[in-house]
Amino acid sequence: MTIRSGAALALGLALLASVFPWLGGTAAAQGIGSRVFVVERASGSLAVYDLATRELLPKRIEGLGNLRHATMIFSPDLRYGFLATRSGQVSRIDLETLERAGEVFTSKNSIDNAISQDGRFIATAEYDPGGVTILDARTLEVVARHEAKFTRDGKELRSRVTGIVDAPGNRFVCVMMEGAEIWIIDASRPGFPIEHRIATPPNGMPYDAMITPDGRYYVVGHLESDRVSVLDLTRPKQGVKEVSLRDPAGKYERGAPVKLPHLASWAVAGRWIFVPLVGEDRLAVLDRATWRFERSIPLRGHPVYAVRSPTEREIWVSFSGEDDDRFVQVVDVESLSVEATIELAGRIYHMDFTPRGSHVLVSANRANKLLLVNAESHEIEDEETLQSPSGIFGVWRAFRIGL
Amino acid sequence: MTIRSGAALALGLALLASVFPWLGGTAAAQGIGSRVFVVERASGSLAVYDLATRELLPKRIEGLGNLRHATMIFSPDLRYGFLATRSGQVSRIDLETLERAGEVFTSKNSIDNAISQDGRFIATAEYDPGGVTILDARTLEVVARHEAKFTRDGKELRSRVTGIVDAPGNRFVCVMMEGAEIWIIDASRPGFPIEHRIATPPNGMPYDAMITPDGRYYVVGHLESDRVSVLDLTRPKQGVKEVSLRDPAGKYERGAPVKLPHLASWAVAGRWIFVPLVGEDRLAVLDRATWRFERSIPLRGHPVYAVRSPTEREIWVSFSGEDDDRFVQVVDVESLSVEATIELAGRIYHMDFTPRGSHVLVSANRANKLLLVNAESHEIEDEETLQSPSGIFGVWRAFRIGL
Numbered sequence: 001m002t003i004r005s006g007a008a009l010a011l012g013l014a015l016l017a018s019v020f021p022w023l024g025g026t027a028a029a030q031g032i033g034s035r036v037f038v039v040e041r042a043s044g045s046l047a048v049y050d051l052a053t054r055e056l057l058p059k060r061i062e063g064l065g066n067l068r069h070a071t072m073i074f075s076p077d078l079r080y081g082f083l084a085t086r087s088g089q090v091s092r093i094d095l096e097t098l099e100r101a102g103e104v105f106t107s108k109n110s111i112d113n114a115i116s117q118d119g120r121f122i123a124t125a126e127y128d129p130g131g132v133t134i135l136d137a138r139t140l141e142v143v144a145r146h147e148a149k150f151t152r153d154g155k156e157l158r159s160r161v162t163g164i165v166d167a168p169g170n171r172f173v174c175v176m177m178e179g180a181e182i183w184i185i186d187a188s189r190p191g192f193p194i195e196h197r198i199a200t201p202p203n204g205m206p207y208d209a210m211i212t213p214d215g216r217y218y219v220v221g222h223l224e225s226d227r228v229s230v231l232d233l234t235r236p237k238q239g240v241k242e243v244s245l246r247d248p249a250g251k252y253e254r255g256a257p258v259k260l261p262h263l264a265s266w267a268v269a270g271r272w273i274f275v276p277l278v279g280e281d282r283l284a285v286l287d288r289a290t291w292r293f294e295r296s297i298p299l300r301g302h303p304v305y306a307v308r309s310p311t312e313r314e315i316w317v318s319f320s321g322e323d324d325d326r327f328v329q330v331v332d333v334e335s336l337s338v339e340a341t342i343e344l345a346g347r348i349y350h351m352d353f354t355p356r357g358s359h360v361l362v363s364a365n366r367a368n369k370l371l372l373v374n375a376e377s378h379e380i381e382d383e384e385t386l387q388s389p390s391g392i393f394g395v396w397r398a399f400r401i402g403l
Numbered sequence: 404m405t406i407r408s409g410a411a412l413a414l415g416l417a418l419l420a421s422v423f424p425w426l427g428g429t430a431a432a433q434g435i436g437s438r439v440f441v442v443e444r445a446s447g448s449l450a451v452y453d454l455a456t457r458e459l460l461p462k463r464i465e466g467l468g469n470l471r472h473a474t475m476i477f478s479p480d481l482r483y484g485f486l487a488t489r490s491g492q493v494s495r496i497d498l499e500t501l502e503r504a505g506e507v508f509t510s511k512n513s514i515d516n517a518i519s520q521d522g523r524f525i526a527t528a529e530y531d532p533g534g535v536t537i538l539d540a541r542t543l544e545v546v547a548r549h550e551a552k553f554t555r556d557g558k559e560l561r562s563r564v565t566g567i568v569d570a571p572g573n574r575f576v577c578v579m580m581e582g583a584e585i586w587i588i589d590a591s592r593p594g595f596p597i598e599h600r601i602a603t604p605p606n607g608m609p610y611d612a613m614i615t616p617d618g619r620y621y622v623v624g625h626l627e628s629d630r631v632s633v634l635d636l637t638r639p640k641q642g643v644k645e646v647s648l649r650d651p652a653g654k655y656e657r658g659a660p661v662k663l664p665h666l667a668s669w670a671v672a673g674r675w676i677f678v679p680l681v682g683e684d685r686l687a688v689l690d691r692a693t694w695r696f697e698r699s700i701p702l703r704g705h706p707v708y709a710v711r712s713p714t715e716r717e718i719w720v721s722f723s724g725e726d727d728d729r730f731v732q733v734v735d736v737e738s739l740s741v742e743a744t745i746e747l748a749g750r751i752y753h754m755d756f757t758p759r760g761s762h763v764l765v766s767a768n769r770a771n772k773l774l775l776v777n778a779e780s781h782e783i784e785d786e787e788t789l790q791s792p793s794g795i796f797g798v799w800r801a802f803r804i805g806l
Binding site: 030031032033034050051052074075076077078079080095117118119166168169170214215216234271289310311312313354355356357358376395396398399400401 | 433435454455478479481483498571572619692757758779799802804
């Protein structure tokens with residue numbers, strides 16, 4: 001385990017530039033493939049970082065609503081990004097001009113969005129009123145609404161909906177929180193029917209969900225539970241399987257189970273699934289094929305996000321708490337152990353690998369920094385000042401299942 | 404096993420359009436994310452297909468040289484594509500305007516190219532004179548040349564070079580054919596040093612190579628051999644491991660071993676590697692972690708390409724020979740057996756899944772067709788007429804390791 005600081009880098013880069021003059025900035029027009037959108041949470045704006053020139057673009061996109069837990073998706077032709085916000089606003093952003101190109105309010109409070117595999121429809125998961133709204137990606141017209149109604153003790157109630165993702169077969173998948181039901185929606189058929197409704201276990205309200213990068217499994221987290229529900233999307237009629245995240249050795253047992261972190265924080269790499277557990281200083285490792293608990297990996301603090309390298313060779317883990325939240329630990333997928341600890345900057349919120357895995361973009365919220373970290377040397381190669389940066393969304397998400 | 408023809412599709416689409424009017428073509432400006440370049444081999448031109456509008460763009464790009472085995476790579480910012488040709492010409496194409504934006508001759512005969520992970524350098528593998536040329540992607544200036552010299556029986560000879568790919572750590576990897584040596588080139592250091600030279604076994608000249616999609620293994624095929632050499636790029640000093648593709652049961656044994664197909668035709672999915680074997684009616688299946696031979700999957704004819712779905716759930720296989728070359732067989736990765744046979748059009752050359760796996764683009768060379776096939780229903784949803792179409796290159800290759 002080594003600890004490195006990114007501090008002494010400037011000299012190295014200066015030396016490199018003197019022998020490698022063409023490594024300097026480029027004056028050429030910018031392509032959209034290297035654009036990365038970063039949520040500035042406090043100001044409700046989006047900053048745009050260009051990975052090719054390693055510069056923030058001068059233009060910020062503003063007036064986007066409440067950007068807590070905002071998620072951004074991209075059309076497959078890379079003309080537009082779509083941002084869903086907590087204030088129920090869906091904003092469309094032109095990826096070329098970086099102007100707002102339309103917005104629509106689908107609810108008073110939305111949590112997530114997804115784009116169909118054919119790029120034609122946007123689905124938004126909503127808290128208030130609870131349901132799913134489907135928009136035409138081109139006209140932004142509402143083409144369908146599914147109210148999240150369910151019956152309990154003879155009463156008809158309304159549920160919040162969360163965890164909406166795109167899935168193979170031009171489907172959307174989401175989960176009713178109070179309704180405790182997974183929906184599979186067919187985005188290729190008129191009316192966008194809910195073709196499967198799959199109950200989740202009665203104990204522990206669903207609060208978030210994720211899809212594995214191969215689009216096969218949909219995983220639902222439950223409040224106050226150390227179990228998750230796993231649905232094999234190739235066999236939806238089999239229903240969910242409950243999977244425990246408890247370490248059978250018991251050494252990490254806690255007094256009271258609490259909320260798990262957002263499931264977008266899970267990392268799938270090689271044969272394994274890596275799960276950061278709130279309030280415990282470990283990652284749980286599950287077998288990707290069987291979902292069996294394999295082991296715990298001890299960490300320096302309480303993990304928040306686990307992010308896989310595109311090489312599937314390592315997992316980068318961020319932490320909560322002022323003593324730990326400026327550190328990242330790098331877990332080796334082969335040995336299932338921590339191979340490095342890197343000190344970066346205060347309150348790391350999000351991390352995202354560049355598409356071929358050479359670098360990691362890191363938002364440090366308290367330090368007001370966006371960092372570009374070399375994935376091999378762990379040196380900070382660029383640093384930009386942003387206002388309370390949070391989510392990081394590169395346009396290449398257009399080409400990934402479930403993002 | 405089912406046999407379907409794409410013939411009866413028009414009616415289905417017409418019905419769909421009547422209830423789903425927004426499924427029609429869009430008049431909006433086109434984004435570059437859905438552009439797919441298709442080599443027209445006989446005329447030495449590139450056609451451009453737009454996956455979003457499902458139309459060929461009116462502009463063809465011409466004057467590109469001999470496009471046999473031409474490969475196209477894309478800059479990470481999606482400003483440019485780079486095409487290497489058998490006549491030694493590297494052409495740069497502006498992805499927005501679809502105009503040629505510069506060209507350079509690096510040799511009399513080149514075979515392959517690759518772009519460094521940082522997007523700054525293009526490397527070309529050359530037959531004549533044998534070597535590797537490295538270009539600045541921005542200026543197209545030659546920044547380095549490595550002549551492929553080797554010594555045998557006291558004489559200095561020149562080798563052809565092939566199989567150049569980008570690899571993690573901003574490396575290029577390629578192999579000397581006559582020189583029988585793998586090179587790992589560091590594209591981040593001045594002079595682009597060859598940091599590792601790894602000998603391949605003396606018997607059977609290397610003729611092609613591939614890198615696994617996670618960037619970990621570099622695999623070299625040998626002429627007149629049923630073995631391949633596998634190099635673990637995380638441990639280059641350990642040298643290559645020889646792996647047999649022979650079926651130990653012997654039932655597929657052939658009289659004389661011949662050339663394997665191009666290694667770009669191998670598919671890596673789930674726990675397995677699928678290898679089409681020239682002149683045998685089977686796929687060999689190897690274990691991805693150990694490289695052990697697992698089993699043979701019997702096929703309807705002699706396979707050419709095996710292509711994986713992004714879901715890693717199935718492999719599509721094309722065939723050689725007039726009796727078979729209009730068919731594709733779909734292999735299920737879980738059961739390791741053929742689950743469907745699809746009849747498409749004459750002499751299928753290349754297949755490429757769309758990024759999230761919903762469709763497969765297929766070039767049918769004798770039929771002069773580019774087909775868009777639904778990956779789930781196996782229906783042909785669009786069909787375009789091209790001149791002897793061959794390689795298919797979507798811009799999303801910019802975001803994949805080794806492409």
